[in-house]
Amino acid sequence: MLGRKAARPAGDAGGEALRLEGVRRVYGPEGNQVVALDGVSLSLPVGSFTAVMGPSGSGKSTLLQCAAGLDRPTAGRVFVDGAELAGGSEAALTKFRRQRIGFVFQQFNLLPTLTVMQNVTLPLKLAGRKVDRRRAQEVLERVGLGDRLDHLPSELSGGQQQRVAIARALVTEPRVVFGDEPTGALDTRSARAVLALLQEAVRVYGQTVVMVTHDPVAAAHADAVLYLADGRIVGYQQAPTAETVAERMTHLADEVERQRITAGV
Incomplete structure (x- = not known):
């Protein structure tokens, strides 16, 4: 049982x-609070693909x-590639994300008036980095x-x-790529x-991917x-x-209830 202990999936031993x-993340005013995260600890190695599931x-x-x-967490610490996501201004946090993190969402979030190449190179421009069209083209070729x-x-x-969105996430060579239901709007x-x-x-290519999904078939790719x-x-x-995965999800509710009874909640 993991509980609040660190989860460490299989992956490259090349670092964390x-x-x-x-x-911990709590929403709402005192007296009417909702605990969305309750003391979560985990460690994911470089070059791993992890799916996150739950009801x-x-x-x-x-x-x-x-x-x-x-x-921003209410409490606790987050480290990406050994650097802590903490404090500082919103501008500093945005710069950190642009340097180290890639995103792929269920909705593709492409700008409709920009071409494929322009959409893919946009994160480089926003980060103030030199646009290497040759590399961008190589990434786009990789995704077909x-x-x-x-x-x-x-x-x-x-x-x-969605493949354009993946290319856009990869072109900055991020340390971690986060996917939020990246296949939710797609056919099989x-x-x-x-x-x-x-x-x-x-x-x-040794990327690290963390993907939230509700689909057991998608999770099986991790x-x-x-x-x-x-x-x-x-x-x-x-x-x-x-x-x-489907079997585990089916029994998860019963398992959680047993844990609550055991804990006397």
């Missing part, structure tokens, strides 16, 4: 990509947002869009738009292609699954399959 220490309201999205610097550089998002399918074939790209980013319930880590599974 992400670490959370006792992260609605379990804290999945809050975990991702705190880990990625999109939300080398012949669509001048197309607008409206000229692409949903699966192609497109979803499979997107998950294969994320696997390639991990296994071939190296490991973290299960959340009531804002806490309640399970960890290596080498997941769609069947074992």
